[in-house]
Amino acid sequence: xxxxxxxxxxxxSRLEGHGxxxxxLDGNGEVTDTRFHVTQFRGYERFCQGRPFExxxxxxxRICGICPVSHQLASAKACDAILGVQIPETAYLLRKLxxxxxxxxxxxLHFFHxxxxxxxxxxxxxxxxxxxxxxxxxxxxxxxxxxxxxxxGQEIIKALGGKKxxxxxxxxxxxxxxxxxxxRDRLLAGFDxxxxxxxxxxxxxxxxxxxxxxxxxxxxxxxxxxxxxxxKDGCIALYDGNWRIVxxxxxxxxxxxxxxxxxxxxxxxxxxxxMKFPYYKPQGYPKGCYRVGPLARVxxxxxxxxxxxxxxxxxxxKLTEKGLLGCTLLYHYAxxxxxxxxxxxxxxxxxxxxxxGTDIRITTGPANNEGIGVIEAPRGILVHHYGVDKYGKITKxxxxxxxxxxxIAMNRSVELVAKEYIHKGKVEEGMLNRVEGAIRCYDPCLxxxxxxxxxxxxxxxxxxxxxxxxxxxxxx
Amino acid sequence: MPNAxxxxxxxxxxxxxxPQRRDDGIGQYAVTKLRDIFKHKEGIHFFALxxxxxxxxxxxxxxxxxxxxxxAVNELRGGWEWTRVEPELRSLSYLTHHFNPAFLLxxxxxxxxxxxxxxxxxxxxxxxxxxxxxxxxxxxxxxEVVVEIVKFLDRDLGS
Numbered sequence: 024x025x026x027x028x029x030x031x032x033x034x035x036s037r038l039e040g041h042g043x044x045x046x047x048l049d050g051n052g053e054v055t056d057t058r059f060h061v062t063q064f065r066g067y068e069r070f071c072q073g074r075p076f077e078x079x080x081x082x083x084x085r086i087c088g089i090c091p092v093s094h095q096l097a098s099a100k101a102c103d104a105i106l107g108v109q110i111p112e113t114a115y116l117l118r119k120l121x122x123x124x125x126x127x128x129x130x131x132l133h134f135f136h137x138x139x140x141x142x143x144x145x146x147x148x149x150x151x152x153x154x155x156x157x158x159x160x161x162x163x164x165x166x167x168x169x170x171x172x173x174x175x176g177q178e179i180i181k182a183l184g185g186k187k188x189x190x191x192x193x194x195x196x197x198x199x200x201x202x203x204x205x206x207r208d209r210l211l212a213g214f215d216x217x218x219x220x221x222x223x224x225x226x227x228x229x230x231x232x233x234x235x236x237x238x239x240x241x242x243x244x245x246x247x248x249x250x251x252x253x254x255k256d257g258c259i260a261l262y263d264g265n266w267r268i269v270x271x272x273x274x275x276x277x278x279x280x281x282x283x284x285x286x287x288x289x290x291x292x293x294x295x296x297x298m299k300f301p302y303y304k305p306q307g308y309p310k311g312c313y314r315v316g317p318l319a320r321v322x323x324x325x326x327x328x329x330x331x332x333x334x335x336x337x338x339x340x341k342l343t344e345k346g347l348l349g350c351t352l353l354y355h356y357a358x359x360x361x362x363x364x365x366x367x368x369x370x371x372x373x374x375x376x377x378x379x380g381t382d383i384r385i386t387t388g389p390a391n392n393e394g395i396g397v398i399e400a401p402r403g404i405l406v407h408h409y410g411v412d413k414y415g416k417i418t419k420x421x422x423x424x425x426x427x428x429x430x431i432a433m434n435r436s437v438e439l440v441a442k443e444y445i446h447k448g449k450v451e452e453g454m455l456n457r458v459e460g461a462i463r464c465y466d467p468c469l470x471x472x473x474x475x476x477x478x479x480x481x482x483x484x485x486x487x488x489x490x491x492x493x494x495x496x497x498x499x
Numbered sequence: 500m501p502n503a504x505x506x507x508x509x510x511x512x513x514x515x516x517x518p519q520r521r522d523d524g525i526g527q528y529a530v531t532k533l534r535d536i537f538k539h540k541e542g543i544h545f546f547a548l549x550x551x552x553x554x555x556x557x558x559x560x561x562x563x564x565x566x567x568x569x570x571a572v573n574e575l576r577g578g579w580e581w582t583r584v585e586p587e588l589r590s591l592s593y594l595t596h597h598f599n600p601a602f603l604l605x606x607x608x609x610x611x612x613x614x615x616x617x618x619x620x621x622x623x624x625x626x627x628x629x630x631x632x633x634x635x636x637x638x639x640x641x642x643e644v645v646v647e648i649v650k651f652l653d654r655d656l657g658s
Contacts, residue, residue, distance in 0.1 A: 070629050085519045085549075136553060155553075159609040167610060174554035188549045 044458060046441050052448025057438040058295055059430075059462065068420045076102055076389065076411050080193050083407065083422070092125035092180060093400035095193045096262070097407040100396030102195030104282070105411055107390030113380030114197035116372055117183060119262045121192060122398070123369040124179025126261065127217070129401040130317075130362040131176060133466050134224050135169025138355050141463070142231045146456045153456070165227065168220040175217050179369065182206040197384030204379050211373050217366050218331075225335065225359045232342070232356065241443075243351035243436035243461045246271035248303060248313035249322040250428065252399050253278070257325030259364065261399040267323045268303055268313055271349060276303065281397035284406060290423070298430050301423055312431040315403025316465060317357035322348060329371075332364035351436050354464040389415045402466050403428050426467040436461040509561050510652065513600075514568040515548040522624030522637045525570040529622070532645045543652070551598040556606045562615040566648060567600045571621035578640045581647075584617040620644055 047056040067086055071079060080098040084091035096118055103110055110118075140153045143162060152160070159166040177187040183202060184190020192198050232239055248271065252264035266287070267278040279287055291300040291308040303311035313319065322343075327333040339356060347353060372378060389411055396407045403425030410419040426433075440461045444454030512533055518524030527547040534545045546555070559565060567584065586608040587601030600619055607613045622644055625634050633641065 067629075082519075085517065091549075132553070156605055156609050159606075163610075170553050170556065170606075170610075174557065177552070177554060187552070 104394030128176030251323035
């Protein structure tokens with residue numbers, strides 16, 4: 024008789040942004056399946072209906088406190104399409120600069136606060152010290168620099184939007200205000216330190232990778248498609264570009280205008296998850312699932328348009344030529360290459376003579392009854408798709424976020440780690456840390472919207488096939 | 500009501516939460532009211548934030564007193580409570596970008612060897628659904644809290 028046991032990891036006690044992991048074991052205690060569940064911005068697509076479309080960039084950025092800029096920009100692009108306008112050049116430059124600020128703060132936060140404890144202190148370090156405070160104790164200089172780098176990204180956002188979180192900046196047809204020359208000069212003065220910190224992160228990562236190459240090769244390494252936006256030369260494009268999907272060997276499957284995403288992207292609904300599962304339609308579900316985010320972007324792109332980041336990409340390519348293309352742990356390296364790219368791009372933008380221009384917005388009425396805005400959020404491709412009536416009120420809204428695109432990949436990563444560390448119903452030491460680590464590589468955005476006071480425990484419960492609790496592991 | 504000795508030099512009141520989830524906006528609403536009350540006072544600073552961020556440590560490194568105001572989902576006797584916040588070195592969740600007051604204090608202590616007096620004022624919310632504006636019951640509750648904070652700070656700031 025086949026019996027099934029169930030392990031549940033319920034890491035986050037929240038009103039929203041709730042995630043948990045369930046691991047199913049067969050009668051022999053071996054892993055048969057895993058499921059990573061996340062609830063994402065419940066109700067926003069419905070909540071927005073009936074609102075004037077001009078409000079969408081302000082409303083939808085509230086989906087998240089970490090990547091509000093991404094939602095605001097994707098929303099503003101969708102609204103530009105409804106207006107049927109091409110925004111002024113200065114507004115275009117300023118939106119791209121805002122976007123780079125978002126990447127800098129987000130990628131710096133991820134490495135120095137979330138990922139570095141795993142890597143610099145070790146997977147099996149005492150959880151009491153395996154956090155950013157532990158990093159401060161062992162690498163105080165790096166920790167302070169990491170916080171400063173994140174602050175630098177936030178300062179870019181504040182210089183443009185007036186505040187660091189939920190800036191009111193990108194609006195349909197352009198942006199709300201110009202950049203002061205004094206702010207431009209102040210931001211330009213910060214690049215030397217920012218580059219230094221980014222290089223420090225890259226050096227720390229590469230040193231760790233060299234020492235732990237076996238684990239890098241083994242850890243959640245699986246074949247998948249990769250999706251990312253690219254410019255006309257095939258370079259990584261974060262604000263706009265074509266949507267490219269490549270296979271597990273980086274062979275191109277398709278490249279299309281994001282406005283036509285419905286022709287290529289389907290969304291599967293599974294009964295056990297609130298999230299939808301996007302996939303590449305011609306391959307069907309689940310074969311057509313793909314990964315997004317830093318690893319996917321560097322794998323999908325031909326090259327990077329800025330010199331320092333492209334040089335680092337060449338090092339990355341040498342590494343991945345050795346069968347490491349699908350290594351989930353390489354998300355961290357790819358993320359730091361992107362951080363370097365964003366610094367270079369931000370510096371270019373700030374040195375552009377047009378960056379302090381004042382022609383920043385076109386005002387007009389809606390010309391189209393539909394608008395699609397697609398950008399690369401730090402965690403991957405973000406789609407905002409709106410329909411409006413003749414008065415400009417929202418009649419439909421469809422949002423696809425990076426954590427949704429990566430849904431199947433995160434499930435697969437958890438499954439691979441669980442299969443390595445659970446045998447005969449026994450959870451090996453270190454399994455919990457590594458499941459966390461596998462999910463963390465994708466940097467899923469679980470911090471949206473409402474929060475609750477209190478700790479967020481990580482719990483594994485093991486049930487036998489009769490539903491009886493036979494073991495429990497918890498960390499507060 | 501705490502009985503604390505506070506210095507006047509650098510007081511920070513930080514209200515945080517999501518005002519588009521109705522009563523989750525308690526913290527920001529309270530700060531708006533307090534900022535207005537104390538607009539002519541020196542040495543007192545305000546932040547109304549969606550969430551706490553690690554780079555706040557650069558602003559708070561000289562703080563002598565920090566008061567956090569946030570919504571609580573659990574039931575509280577009288578609707579709100581003061582809790583002393585101590586530096587916590589282990590409270591950063593592993594899968595989130597969420598930072599809590601104790602962790603911020605832990606960062607301050609770790610980075611700058613500073614441990615300012617800190618209080619969390621939790622105010623019980625009633626409705627966390629999508630929407631703007633506090634419920635009437637909670638608005639009244641915040642008014643009580645604002646009065647208590649003013650009394651507490653008047654001891655240090657003078658009338």
